[in-house]
Amino acid sequence: MITRRGVHLLLGALALYGVGRFLGVAELYVVAAACAALVVTGVAAVRLSTATISARRSLSSDRIPxxxxxxxxxxLRNDARLPAALLLVEEDCHHGLASTPRFVVPGLAAxxxxxxxxxxxxxxxxxxxVGPLxxxxxxxFGVAQRVRRYRSTAEVVVYPRIEPLPKGSIAGMHHGSGASDIRRLFTTGEExxxxxxxxxxxxxxxxxxxxTAHRQTLMVRQQEQPWQAEATVFCDARVAAHHDRGPDSSLEKSVAVAASLVWR
Structure with a gap:
């Protein structure tokens, strides 16, 4: 793709050719031919460059609190035998994560x-x-450019906001996330x-x-298994049950409360 500067250079070359033909100045032919050759060379250079640039993306974590x-x-890697020209790198990114990242790479050797x-x-x-790139x-010379779009994308999950909760246990016999003092008896168990x-x-x-031999009657081993506390957290996500939208809506606050309880 020819840039605006390249278009102006081609128009200038045509104008010089016309003036040289009208005035009979051969030097203007040479300048016009040089301008046209510069544009053609720029187009060929960018086509060769974009075809050999490989890209790879990696994230430190795709789960963000x-x-x-x-x-x-x-x-970015230049897999060609010739150096790549000026690279303008841009990646699509949701505005909730970051502003659109843009980079300028002056050149990339083979x-x-x-x-x-x-x-x-x-x-x-x-x-x-996240992406594509x-x-x-x-x-x-800025007379030609070409845009290559890569198909690879990534997905990032942002967890709900976690509110700090006071330390301590819920009153009752079955509390906490581990074993309680209540134990259930089974024919099979842990102890x-x-x-x-x-x-x-x-x-x-x-x-x-x-x-059995000592008591003259069948005797079986009785095992015990600690009671594991369990809880189910319900969050009403119906549209009719909430008002407003966005991060300060009642739905987002409900999700934050539910997530905080589960996290605690």
Missing amino acids: SGGTSDVVLE GRSVTLRYTLTGGSRGRYP RVRVRDP FYTMREYVTGDDLRQVHWPS
């Missing part, structure tokens, strides 16, 4: 690579696309508890034969 950050690294970095900041919760190549007489339905594999 609200207010957290993640580093994005872009690596077989060399360059690393570009920028940072994403988690704002509102949700899933956000666009590399705009210009020749040194041995006691011996008891066999009842119909017990697993015969749990019969303790030495105790």
Whole structure:
């Protein structure tokens, strides 16, 4: 693609050719031919450059807490045998994560690579696309450019805002996230508890034969298993149940409360 400067240069070459023909000045022919050749050379240079630039993207984390950050690294490599001209690098990025990243690479020698970095900041919760990448190549004189769009994208998930909750346990026998003092008895479990007489339905594999021989009746091992506390958190996400929109809406506050309880 010819830039505005290249178009003006071609128009100038035509004008010089016309004036040289009208006045009979051969030197103007040479200048007109040089201007046209410069544009043609610039177009050929950018076409060759964009065809050999490979790009790779990596994220330090694709899961970001609200207010957290993640580093994005872009690596461009020139796989051609000729150096690449001026590179203008731009990547699509949701405004909730960062402003559109833009970079200028003065040039890239054959077989060399360059690393570009920028940072994403988690704002509102949700899933956000990162990419695709666009590399705009210009020749040194700025008469031609070409844009190459890469298809690769990434997805970043921003978690809901977590509110700090006071330390402590909920009153009651079954509290916390681990085992409580209440234990349930099973024929199978984590620890041995006691011996008891066999009842119909017990697993015969749990019969303790030495105790059976001593008491002259079938005795089985009784196991115990700690009670694991469980909780279910419900969040009403119906549109009719909330008002307003955006990060300060009642829905976002409800999600933040639910996430804070689960996190706690």
